Structures are given as C-alpha cells and as structure tokens.
Amino acid sequence: MKSRILFLYNAVAEEERHGHYGECMTFAQAAKIGQALVEGGHQVLHLNLRSPVQLEEFLRAHGPFTIAFCIAEGFLALPSTLFDGTGTPWVRKILEKRGVPATHTSVAGMEVCRNKDETYQALAANNIRVPAHFTIRPEAGSIDQQLKAIEEMMQFPLFVKPCGGGNSIGISEKSIVNNPRELEEQVYFLLEDLGDLPILVETYLPGQEYTIGIIGNEEKTVLPILAFPRDEKVRSFQVKKTSFTRRYEQEIITAEDPRYWRLYKLAVDTFAAVGAQDILRIDVREDSYGTPMVIDVNGTPTLTESSSLPYMAAQAGFSYSELINHILDTALERVYGQRTTEITG
Secondary structure, eight states: OOOEEEEEEOBOOGGGOSGGGTTOBOHHHHHHHHHHHHHTTOEEEEEEOOOHHHHHHHHHHHOOOSEEEEOOOSBTTBGGGGTSSOHHHHHHHHHHHTTOOBSSSOHHHHHHHTBHHHHHHHHHHTTOOOOOEEEEOGGGSOHHHHHHHHHHHOOSSEEEEESBOSTTTTOSGGGEEOSHHHHHHHHHHHHHHHOSOOEEEEEOOOSOEEEEEEEESSSEEEOOEEEOOTTOOOOOHHHHHTGGGGGGGOEEEOTTSHHHHHHHHHHHHHHHHTTOOEEEEEEEEEOTTSOEEEEEEESSOOOSTTSHHHHHHHHTTOOHHHHHHHHHHHHHHHHHSSSSOOOOO
16 A cells, blocks of 8 residues: 655745745645655645644545655644744644654644744754854844843844844845834834734855755765855845845855864754754854854755755755655654555554
8 A cells, every 4th residue: 555645835926935934845846746646656646725723624534654755844724824923833833733744843842943042942952062152032122122231132133034044034135223213123024014023133145145954864965065256245035035036146065074073063063953854954154364253054955946955955866756756755664664555453
C-alpha cells in the first residue's frame, strides 16, 4: 500500500499574494509540490487550509494518513495566523491531537521559529550570536516610553521588523531607521498595519547576507550556501519575490570556501538551539567587522521552484522532485524509522 500523504498548504491567486497573504503560494506552485510527492510513489490528498474546522472535518472524513506534508503557515480565513506566529504551531496541534505526524519542526520548535524574539532568546542561550535587540510589546505599556528606552540603550541605525511571520512581511527599505523620528514612524506603521503584535528593534548589520539550508535530523546535510549581493541592504518581500532574477549576482559557497565551514557550524548549532526537525533555513548577516549573526530562522522555508532553498539544493545535485521527497523521507525516517512507510491498522 502506498503511503497516504496529506499535503497542507495555503494558496491564493497570484494577484492576491501581497499584504497579509504575501506568504501564500499560487495554486500552480502548490500543484508542482503535490506532483513531486506523487512522483515519489505516494498517494497525495491536497488541502488548501482555510480554517481549523475545515482541517478537523477533513481529517475525520479522509484519514488515516501516514504523515502530513505540512507547509501551511496558518488559516486563510484567519489572516493574522499567517504572519503573527500562531498559525504554524496551531496547525500542528490539531494534527497532533488527531494522531497525524507532520513533516518539519514540532509544535514547540515552531513556536520558537515563528516568533523572532523567542528565536533570539533560544540562540543567545546557546551562545549563538544575534544582533543587540529590544522587543516592543504593546501590552507592556506606553509605546512612547518603550521607544525612549530604545533611544537610550541602542545606537542608530536600527532595523525594525515584526516578531512574527516570515517571508519578510512588514519589512521594506523603511525598516532601516537612522533617527528617533524614523524609528517612531516605522513602529507605529507596523502596529497599524499588522495589529498590536510585538515588534523587534535590533542593531542594523551592514555586512553581506547569507541564507543556509539544512536538511536532516540525526544526520544533517548543509546545502551549498547562498550569498546575496552586498548592495542588498534589505531583503524585503518584493526583493525575495524577484531574487531568482539576480542569480548571476549571487554567490554559491561550497565546502572548498573557508566561509562554508564557519557558516556550517553556525547552521548546525542553530538547528539544535531552536529544536528544529527535518529542514530549516537560516538567514545570517555580517556586522561591520565581518562577524556573522543569525537574523532569522524559518521552519517552513519556501519551497516554490524559484526560491532560494530549491536553488541551493540544485547546486548539491537535487532535482526539484528529489528535494521534496528527500524532505518527506527525512520526516518518515524520524517518525517511523524508515523512509517508506505503509498505513497499518
């Protein structure tokens, strides 16, 4: 019997992929991943995730499943769950309650990965370098008083970003702030745009940015590392969306380059510190002295064909279908002790 895979994702039409739906994929992109899973010899059931009730009903009607290939960031009918850090663990809690294992990181790990302040706490506790930072919490009292504390404690330029979410939602050229007025404007803009969510204010790192892909559990593979052009001061959503058009300006760092091993160790240490499983993408940026610091981790990295992780995997010899099935096999081995599992009972 083939493994029965529940493929969970969030897809919208291309023209809707902005704002709160910026992290969603298109229907064509979801179909590509689903086809790759079929090519791996699996029976695949698709669910474009809209609500917790929809997921519960689908599990009751169509189970059992060997595993969920889960890249859903939250629920389309609850847009805030797509970016506020709650959606990814919430989906996994429902699966866990129904006894369905999932690919990617666990509930606890996702709560760390999807909340940048918790990410930084976990990394700092394990002696992994992160930028100096301050978390603005609307529930903690006056925003103006918290801004004043930042001005007294930190030096400009600073970088302002939401604590939750990924894919650079809430990040733009205006995220770099050079004075108190710009800081205040950007903080209040995010509060108005995304709601009363925590905001991370950190020292701006002017050096080169890298992204690192790591796949595995007991045995890990660190993919060839991607270095972005030095003139990219901010990797905003729009920059990431068109990044594939600048591949000729990007550098692939392999094991022959001394930088690879420094970043390799940083990636492996980060994977352990945040409690990751199966796959993690880590974003790193250098300070003015060339010291690499972790600025973000993503437990559900974008897997569309033109995105960074499939590009890095291709440099290691993976076809797109092989990458998708390698992630699935890694999870199956973690859950069942083998890479091809049949439903029993």
